[in-house]
Amino acid sequence: MSAARARGLKGGRPKKMNDEKRKLAVRLYKEKQHSVDTICQMMNITKPTLYSYVKSESQY
Structure with a gap:
């Protein structure tokens, strides 16, 4: 992992949505x-993903 980080790579799964789309999903929810079902279908995400975005947005 340290060799990969030295080359500028990160581990883990890539994010499904960029910050702009995440904020849009949270705004639609609020x-x-x-x-919730409609928002999830529009954004092509699951309910737990939407709720995690809402939770992380409210922490800031």
């Missing part, structure tokens, strides 16, 4: 205009 506006309460759409159901």
Whole structure:
């Protein structure tokens, strides 16, 4: 791992969505205009993923 980090590589699975799309999903959730199922279908994510985005957004 240290050799990979030295080359500028990181381990782990790549993120599904960029920060802009994450913020959009959280905003849609907080506006309460759409159901959780609808938001998940629009963003192509699962409910636990959406809830983790909401939780991480509220910590900041």
